[in-house]
Every structure is written in C-alpha cells, then in structure tokens.
Amino acid sequence: MDRITALRVFVEVADCGSLTQTAQRLDMSAAMVSRYLAAAEDWLGARLLHRTTRRVSLTDAGEAALATSRQMLGLAEDVEALAGARTREPTGALRVTASPSFADAQLATAMAEFQRLHPRVELTLLVGDRALDLVEDRIDLAVRISNTLDPTVIARPLALCRSVLCASPQYLAQHGQPATLADLPAHRFATRTVGDGDVLRFDQAGAEVEVAVHGVLRTDDTIALRRAVLAGAGIGMLPTYYVGEDLRRGALVRLLPALEPATLGIHAVYLSRRHQPLAQRVLVDYLAERFGGEPAPWDRDLPRGGG
Numbered sequence: 481m482d483r484i485t486a487l488r489v490f491v492e493v494a495d496c497g498s499l500t501q502t503a504q505r506l507d508m509s510a511a512m513v514s515r516y517l518a519a520a521e522d523w524l525g526a527r528l529l530h531r532t533t534r535r536v537s538l539t540d541a542g543e544a545a546l547a548t549s550r551q552m553l554g555l556a557e558d559v560e561a562l563a564g565a566r567t568r569e570p571t572g573a574l575r576v577t578a579s580p581s582f583a584d585a586q587l588a589t590a591m592a593e594f595q596r597l598h599p600r601v602e603l604t605l606l607v608g609d610r611a612l613d614l615v616e617d618r619i620d621l622a623v624r625i626s627n628t629l630d631p632t633v634i635a636r637p638l639a640l641c642r643s644v645l646c647a648s649p650q651y652l653a654q655h656g657q658p659a660t661l662a663d664l665p666a667h668r669f670a671t672r673t674v675g676d677g678d679v680l681r682f683d684q685a686g687a688e689v690e691v692a693v694h695g696v697l698r699t700d701d702t703i704a705l706r707r708a709v710l711a712g713a714g715i716g717m718l719p720t721y722y723v724g725e726d727l728r729r730g731a732l733v734r735l736l737p738a739l740e741p742a743t744l745g746i747h748a749v750y751l752s753r754r755h756q757p758l759a760q761r762v763l764v765d766y767l768a769e770r771f772g773g774e775p776a777p778w779d780r781d782l783p784r785g786g787g
Contacts, residue, residue: 490520528542597766621760638746639772645741647709648731667714672705679691
C-alpha cells in the first residue's frame with residue numbers, strides 16, 4: 481500500500497479528528513481510510529490513534545509521529561513537482577475483478593489490448609459471481625453490473641447492459657417460436673437460480689410487465705446458462721455483451737424483439753478518486769472509451785430477430 485497516502489490520511493485524521501470527515505476531504509470511502517490508517521500503524525510499528533464511537537485522538541506515539549509525517553509529505557510533494565511529466569508512463573500492478581461472463585466476453589481481451597498500449601502495467605484479473613470486497617480482497621478496480629451500487633464507493637459508468645430473450649434454432653424447430661408474452665409460460669426455459677430467475681421482466685409501452693415461466697434447467701452461472709441455451713435446453717434471457725456474436729452467426733435467435741428486458745448499468749468501481757494511481761486512472765479511461773457509446777459496441781448491428 482502507498483505509504484505516502486497512508487501518511488496523508490493519518491495527518492488529515494489528526495487535523496480534523498474524524499475518520500468520516502477525512503473520507504469526505506480525501507474523496508475516499510471510510511473503509512479505505514481505516515485501511516490506510518492500519519497500514520501507517522503497521523509501517524511505524526505503533527498505535528497512532530485512540531478511537532471511540534465519538535472521537536479520535538492521538539496517542540503519544542501519534543503525537544511524536546505527526547510532525548515527521550508532515551515533513552515527509554512536504555518532501556514528497558517537492559519530489560512530485562520535480563518529477564513532473566517524467567512520470568506520465570503508467571506503471572505498477574493492478575488487481576481487477578469482474579463477473580466470469582463479462583471477463584470472458586469483453587474484459588480479458590480489453591485488458592490484453594490495454595497492456596499492448598501500456599506494457600509496464602501488470603494486471604491480475606479475478607473472476608467470480610460473488611462480488612469481492614474491495615478492501616479485504618485488495619481490489620483496485622471492479623467492473624460491476626448492477627443498478628444498486630454501494631454508495632461509499634466511486635462508480636464511473638462504462639456502458640449499459642441489455643439482455644435478450646433467445647433460443648437455439650434446434651429448440652425452436654422442436655417447440656415452435658413464441659409470438660407474444662402469453663405464449664411464454666408454455667415453453668421450456670433455462671433460468672438463473674439467483675433472484676427471481678423464473679420471473680421475466682420487460683418494458684412494455686413504458687410500464688414494467690412480469691411473466692412467470694417454467695425453468696426446467698437452472699444454474700447460478702451465466703456461462704453455463706449460455707451453453708445450455710445454445711444446446712437447446714430452452715429459452716433463456718442472456719446479456720447481449722455475451723451472446724451478440726451468437727445472434728449474428730445464427731446460433732441463437734432473438735425472440736419478441738419489441739419487448740425490452742430490464743437494463744442494468746456497467747460501472748468501473750473503485751475506492752478513491754483522490755491520489756489515484758496513474759495506471760488505474762488510465763485503465764478506467766481506456767475502458768470507458770472502449771465500452772462507451774450508445775449503443776454499446778456489442779449491441780451494434782444485432783439481428784432484429786422475430787416473434
């Protein structure tokens with residue numbers, strides 16, 4: 481962890497006497513402030529602060545370390561000013577996390593191409609349907625697909641996540657193609673086990689409508705869900721970032737295209753905007769440019785479908 485930032489957090493807490501105010505002033509989450517304080521105490525080998533539910537005060541060791549910490553911050557600022565433009569090449573290591581399907585379909589390729597532009601940046605990609613904790617798992621950047629994000633983090637919109645109702649030609653040849661919402665309950669579905677997997681939601685004339693369907697194959701993984709739908713297990717609701725190419729090559733057929741399934745936001749999520757490593761900032765900018773625009777790159781020229 482950046483020791484200079486840890487000292488800056490310590491000095492700010494000493495000045496204002498509040499972790500919450502420090503988080504606001506430094507544009508960090510409260511969890512990140514606590515993490516930097518713990519790092520400063522580990523580095524200096526002493527407890528720097530007394531913490532209670534009402535106030536924060538310096539220990540004797542904290543009093544002794546405060547003046548030296550201010551001097552070190554002043555020296556660091558002088559060095560940064562002298563370095564100037566000579567340090568503009570992104571370097572360092574970043575830990576990034578995303579869902580398995582988005583990592584497979586979009587992010588892994590994007591990260592490889594980012595490294596061709598910035599070869600001095602090392603990237604670790606952690607995938608999983610369980611959202612990793614940015615502090616505990618030491619995550620520098622998370623790509624989250626959700627409309628309900630933690631308000632304590634910084635979130636930069638990257639794109640919209642749209643979904644399509646689709647099925648394989650094999651399934652449609654055997655079971656027919658639904659023409660209306662009312663036809664869906666009679667069909668076989670591959671669905672998600674999380675949330676209301678057997679309830680589909682659409683926007684119809686500006687109003688949300690729901691339809692209950694029969695999930696004959698259920699899974700907690702989007703990758704497995706796509707494979708099942710491709711194999712003819714049933715109709716599925718899948719994100720276009722993952723099945724766009726399947727639709728273009730005819731391996732899947734889009735159903736009921738006049739209906740718009742619920743849309744989610746795709747965000748780059750991180751803990752602090754202030755004192756952000758250059759490599760992280762450049763990566764976020766790169767992803768926003770690569771995935772941005774309306775429609776998103778993977779949604780352009782999608783087949784209209786039928787039904």
